[in-house]
Amino acid sequence: MPTLEIDGKAIEVAAGTSVIEAAKRLGIFIPHFCYHPKLSVAANCRMCLVEVEKAPKPMPACATPVADGMKIWTQSPAARKAQNGVMEFLLINHPLDCPICDQGGECQLQDLSVGYGGSASRYQEEKRVVLHKDLGPLVAAEEMSRCIQCTRCVRFGEEIGGVMELGMINRGEHAEIVSFIGRSVDSELSGNMIDLCPVGALTSKPFRYSARTWELSRRRSVAPHDGLGSNLVVQVKQNRVMRVLPLENGAVNECWLSDKDRFSYEGLNAPDRLLRPMVRRGGRLEEAEWEEALERAAEGLRDAGVLASPHATLEELYLAGKLGPADFRLRHSDFSADGRRAGIPWLGMPVAELGTLDRVLVVGSFLRKDHPLLAHRMRQAAKRGAQVHVLHSVDDDWLMPLASKTIVAPNALAGAIAAFKERLAGAKNAAVLLGNFAQQHPQAAALHAAAQALGVQLGFLGEAANSVGGYVAGLPAGGGMPEVLKKDALLLLNVEPRLDCADPRAAERARFIVNLSAWRSDVGDVLLPIVPFTETAGTFVSTEGRVQTFNACVLPAGEARPAWKVLRVLGTMLDRPGTAFDTIEEVRSACLAGRDVAALLSNRIEAGAAAPVVASAGLQRIAEVPIYAADPLVRRSPSLQKTRDARPPRAWMNARLLQKLGLAEGQPVLARMQAGQARLTAALDDKLPEDCVRIAAAHAATADLGPMFGTVSVEKASVEKVA
Amino acid sequence: MLSAESLRKIDREIAKYPAERRQSAVMAALVIAQDEKGWLSTETMDFVAQYLGIAPVAVYEVASFYTMYNREPLGTHKLTICTCLPCGLQGSLAAADHLKKRLGIDFNETTPDGWFTLREGECMGACAMAPVVLVDNKRMCDYMTNDKLDALVDELSRKS
Ligand code: SF4
Ligand code: FES
Ligand code: FES
Numbered sequence: 001m002p003t004l005e006i007d008g009k010a011i012e013v014a015a016g017t018s019v020i021e022a023a024k025r026l027g028i029f030i031p032h033f034c035y036h037p038k039l040s041v042a043a044n045c046r047m048c049l050v051e052v053e054k055a056p057k058p059m060p061a062c063a064t065p066v067a068d069g070m071k072i073w074t075q076s077p078a079a080r081k082a083q084n085g086v087m088e089f090l091l092i093n094h095p096l097d098c099p100i101c102d103q104g105g106e107c108q109l110q111d112l113s114v115g116y117g118g119s120a121s122r123y124q125e126e127k128r129v130v131l132h133k134d135l136g137p138l139v140a141a142e143e144m145s146r147c148i149q150c151t152r153c154v155r156f157g158e159e160i161g162g163v164m165e166l167g168m169i170n171r172g173e174h175a176e177i178v179s180f181i182g183r184s185v186d187s188e189l190s191g192n193m194i195d196l197c198p199v200g201a202l203t204s205k206p207f208r209y210s211a212r213t214w215e216l217s218r219r220r221s222v223a224p225h226d227g228l229g230s231n232l233v234v235q236v237k238q239n240r241v242m243r244v245l246p247l248e249n250g251a252v253n254e255c256w257l258s259d260k261d262r263f264s265y266e267g268l269n270a271p272d273r274l275l276r277p278m279v280r281r282g283g284r285l286e287e288a289e290w291e292e293a294l295e296r297a298a299e300g301l302r303d304a305g306v307l308a309s310p311h312a313t314l315e316e317l318y319l320a321g322k323l324g325p326a327d328f329r330l331r332h333s334d335f336s337a338d339g340r341r342a343g344i345p346w347l348g349m350p351v352a353e354l355g356t357l358d359r360v361l362v363v364g365s366f367l368r369k370d371h372p373l374l375a376h377r378m379r380q381a382a383k384r385g386a387q388v389h390v391l392h393s394v395d396d397d398w399l400m401p402l403a404s405k406t407i408v409a410p411n412a413l414a415g416a417i418a419a420f421k422e423r424l425a426g427a428k429n430a431a432v433l434l435g436n437f438a439q440q441h442p443q444a445a446a447l448h449a450a451a452q453a454l455g456v457q458l459g460f461l462g463e464a465a466n467s468v469g470g471y472v473a474g475l476p477a478g479g480g481m482p483e484v485l486k487k488d489a490l491l492l493l494n495v496e497p498r499l500d501c502a503d504p505r506a507a508e509r510a511r512f513i514v515n516l517s518a519w520r521s522d523v524g525d526v527l528l529p530i531v532p533f534t535e536t537a538g539t540f541v542s543t544e545g546r547v548q549t550f551n552a553c554v555l556p557a558g559e560a561r562p563a564w565k566v567l568r569v570l571g572t573m574l575d576r577p578g579t580a581f582d583t584i585e586e587v588r589s590a591c592l593a594g595r596d597v598a599a600l601l602s603n604r605i606e607a608g609a610a611a612p613v614v615a616s617a618g619l620q621r622i623a624e625v626p627i628y629a630a631d632p633l634v635r636r637s638p639s640l641q642k643t644r645d646a647r648p649p650r651a652w653m654n655a656r657l658l659q660k661l662g663l664a665e666g667q668p669v670l671a672r673m674q675a676g677q678a679r680l681t682a683a684l685d686d687k688l689p690e691d692c693v694r695i696a697a698a699h700a701a702t703a704d705l706g707p708m709f710g711t712v713s714v715e716k717a718s719v720e721k722v723a
Numbered sequence: 724m725l726s727a728e729s730l731r732k733i734d735r736e737i738a739k740y741p742a743e744r745r746q747s748a749v750m751a752a753l754v755i756a757q758d759e760k761g762w763l764s765t766e767t768m769d770f771v772a773q774y775l776g777i778a779p780v781a782v783y784e785v786a787s788f789y790t791m792y793n794r795e796p797l798g799t800h801k802l803t804i805c806t807c808l809p810c811g812l813q814g815s816l817a818a819a820d821h822l823k824k825r826l827g828i829d830f831n832e833t834t835p836d837g838w839f840t841l842r843e844g845e846c847m848g849a850c851a852m853a854p855v856v857l858v859d860n861k862r863m864c865d866y867m868t869n870d871k872l873d874a875l876v877d878e879l880s881r882k883s
Contacts, residue, residue: 158778167780169787171845180780 004070019061019072020048030074031083031112033090033198034150035062038255039159045090045150047112049082050074058082080116087116092123093173094199095145102140103200105213109148130176135166136184137642138191138259140205141177147201149175153193160256161187162379162399177201186644188372188627191262195245195255206266206639207243211235216242219553223261224311224533225634226371227462227543228252228351230261234534234553241265241534241554251352252546258372259643260627260634267636268532272520275558278527285527290559294566297526298573300512301491305484307507308475309494310464311631312563313538314547315584317466317473318591319567320493322576325478328470330495331436331463331625331697333502333709335481336608337445343602344471345448347543348431348459355381359403359427361389361420362461363451364413365435368398369627369645371461375400389423391416392437393622394694395687409620409689410709414443417450424456431457436625439463440502442709448605458603462543464631469541472600473591485509491570492516493563494530496632497523498703505675505706516563519632529560532633536562537584545601549588619657621673622694623708629698649696650683651714657691658684661714668717671695675706679717724770729759733774746777749785753792762793790844791860798833800879803844803857804867810846813853819843821869822856825876838880 003012006023013022018041020030033045043063050061053071058079061072073079091113098104130144151168154177158164165185169178179185185193194204216235223230230253235243244265246257277293278285288296306326308317320326329335347354354360354377368375379400382388387403395407404423408416417432424430432451439460441447451458462468484490490510494517497507507513507523515524518532534553541547556562564587571579581587628634628646640646651671653663663669665684670677671693678701688694697708705712725733736751752771757763763786772779786792790803804819823829826839833840849855852865856875864875 164778164781167778167784169780169783171788178780178783180778 002066002068002070004066004068004072006072007074013066015066017066019050019052019059019064019066019070022066023061023072023074028074030061031116032062033108033112033148034152036152036155036196039152039155039196042151042155045148046086047083047090047116049079049086051076051079051082083116084118087113088118088122090148091117091121093128093145094148095127095143096121097143097146101143101146101200102203102208103146103197107200108198128173133177133179134184135179135202136186136190136644137639138205138263139185139193140203140208141201142203144176144201146199147177147197148199149177150198152196152198153177153202156193156196157185157187160192160376160379161189162376163187165190166193184644188259188368188645189256189376191259192246192256195257204243206263206637211237211242219551220247221534221550221553222465222540222548223253223257224465224540225260225264225631226258226374227347227464227467228371228373229465229540229542229546229548230257230373231548232257232261234265236553239554241268251350252542253373256373256376259640260372260630263640264634264637265534266639267633268534270519270636272636273557273560274517274520274527274529275560277529277559280525285522285524293526293528294569294573297491297514297528298570300489300525301514301570301574302489303487304489304491304512304514305487305510306477306491306493307484307495307497307501308470308492309500309631310466310470311633312466312494313533313536314466314469314473314541314591315538315564315587316493316567317470317475318587319564319571319579320491321474321477322571322579323491323567323574325476325480325483325487327476327481327484328466328473329476329481330501330506331440331708332444332481333440333442333707334444334446335476337448337605338476338480340445340606340608341602342604342606344468344545344600345460345603346468346545346601347462348433348457348603349544351377351542351544354378355384357381357386357429357431359387359389359424359430359456361391361417361424361430361432361451361454363391363417363432363434363447364438364441365392365433365461366394366396366437366624366627367435367461368396369624370436370463372627374461387423387427389420391420392435393689393692394624394685407687407689409692410437410441410622411443411620412689413438413441414446414450417447418453421454424454427456429457431459433459433461435461436463440708445605445608448603449607452603452605460543460603465540465542468543468545468597468601469539472541472595472597488512490514492524493567494518494632496521496635499629499635499698499700500631502709503675503707504697504703516566517632518560519636528566529558530563530566531556531560535560536564538562538564539588541597545597547592547597618691618711619713620692621705621708621710621712622688622692623697623702624694625698626696629696649680649699649702651680652683652685652688652694653692653714654686654688654690655684657688657693658682661716663714663716669714670717671702671705672713672715673706673710676704678702678705682714724767725756726759729755730774733771737775745775746781749775749777749782750789753782753786757792762796790842791857798840799838801840801842801859802875803842803860805844805847805849805853805855805857807844807846807850809850810853810855813850815854818854818856818867818869818872821872822876825873839876 032048048061049058051073133141221232231247231249279288308320308328382400390405489512498504513524628640736748740747772782854867
């Protein structure tokens, strides 16, 4: 291993390490813009120039590999002269509009110009102007004159996002960043470009001009959406969440954040926040005092079932499970594995190990949309040569090289798994991963058993923040979903039943509903205002079994209260044992009871009676949960709702089916299932399997249609019906 | 989108690189496409991108970087004069002015009769022979005094 000396300090590092990395190890900071540890080296900003012994010219520290005996000076007169010179060049065309720039206070160019820039410019000529670009609802590129052409955003797309959405056209003085001509940036990871941009060229559209970085206080938290549990920095001003940024954690989200985790905070302050309890009087919901509302609730809940969101905290789920039969697997439809599982279904390995697999089969997953950062991990593995095989009912672009792809109708999924045995054989480290679609499938247990039979590592891609935590909290309780749905009274915890359940009608037959919700709703006889994750302490157990606890970032809005407190009071009023706690820590320790969560995890399933094969007569519905429709919080983020991913559902069919039904693309159609119907537009996706119609769930436009899986028919909507 | 002949040529270029490096053929592919079409429209560039299996924006990057790629339709003859610093010090700016006056157009413009387009070029590696003018990407003329420039324009003006 080469030994070198930087600023007189010796260090030994692995061959191939760059000077900038070696310096970082010594605690020496070398100024830089284009270099980023997670991206390839472009060496185009030249800010990192250092003096190297015997080199005639200063060298870029980011692109210079160490060599034995190398002597480097980062602060010598020659190095400083080079760095100051580069800074002067960078500032020539920079507008220096810091007072009106959103990046002010957190701008690397601003920071470094303090150390390396002159106090006044020698440049008197006209500065160049770069026109603004429209990159969509999330990333603002309004002031592209600020761009210093570091190409971090371009490399991000190519190397991390999996698709090159931005590029740098022209050269020299005319170089500028553009998107795919006239297109927005649609990656579900696009917000990371804002973090990467070292200047104020790419900024956050939702956050723009709303606060200065130094006015914000920072609180750690955990993302409440997918099963990864990304670590967050929630930034607060005057008791209002203004912005969310990633908190670096190499084992979880690295330095990235999905757009869903980053921008969903807008929903926290949505205008329809429920701020006071409401009770139904004479058919109308009216505001009420907590006391009255709680009494009404407790009265009606003596014999009730509980539908709890898998995005609720561990503590909430634990207490909810004490109130009656309870379940949190709202979008699942096959519960026949209950009692046959050896433990809690989980990822089957630490998240970081996904990158070390050399062969993986992913069954039934909208991977990019359901798990944006797990998809990123897998993309990196695939680029390194891992074979990724896909078995699914739709063929969406995963933006990564795939070794094979099998697209079959939903009812043929389970039968198609065994064929992969050969393809996985001989791997050093193989795994099969079951995605959301597989878990929600009416034959989920059969898919599980078939996956296990492949004889390789088995994992579940956790749907929601507490997909593992729900089990840790003791759910399903009292027989789970089937029993819950038999009850005449229901308690809903952070659930919008028409959008969050496998069957949108799940709550319809209940005669009395207590709805614990952070948002106004017309579902329920009593509405109790609870708070979203930023206003309460809590715990999420991620899909890899990581127990992550967080504290409240802001105070509860209005009269809303943390759900654990509401559930505790209800528990006491209903005389349920084990619900009297003073602090959330007590709830947590009662729930965990000193158990080691890792020891509870297991994906083993005992053989059992296979669920009946779904009838194959007629057309089958393929329902995904669109990324920005998955939970009540994200559905309320106006910016995410403007993205391409949030376009209203359509009835997607392949060309043969369209033709068979005498339909044309773009035509209004009526889709019917046993339980109901929905008016949609026909759309063409030639990669869909035969006799399948893809119609998204979790959307108001399709809630009337019925369950996520099943037989569907599609016909031309008559003109009168459309009008 | 491109003729079978062009596609065959592009395939030959692709074959020069490892399978996972098809992207490397982008410059050659653009030259071939431009030879056929005369210039590179967005559709042509998108086609090349799709043919090579790379992002369209990656093709725009290359096509806009090099001045020999034409991203708009041109006059019959394209004159590109190098205005980089070494040539500039050797009088290429004056030569450019002479050309502009003679043709009555500025850089990036085409004469009203559609015959000449004038372009500003980057270093052509012929700095010692400045001023240099490149005719239609394929023919290099050096030491371009005003007389030689006039003679060149006269020669090219003779519509054959
Ligand atoms: S927009 Fe920002 S990240 Fe992209 S090249 Fe310019 S300065 Fe770099
Ligand atoms: S950081 Fe080294 S050249 Fe930009
Ligand atoms: S600078 Fe003009 S040819 Fe080199």
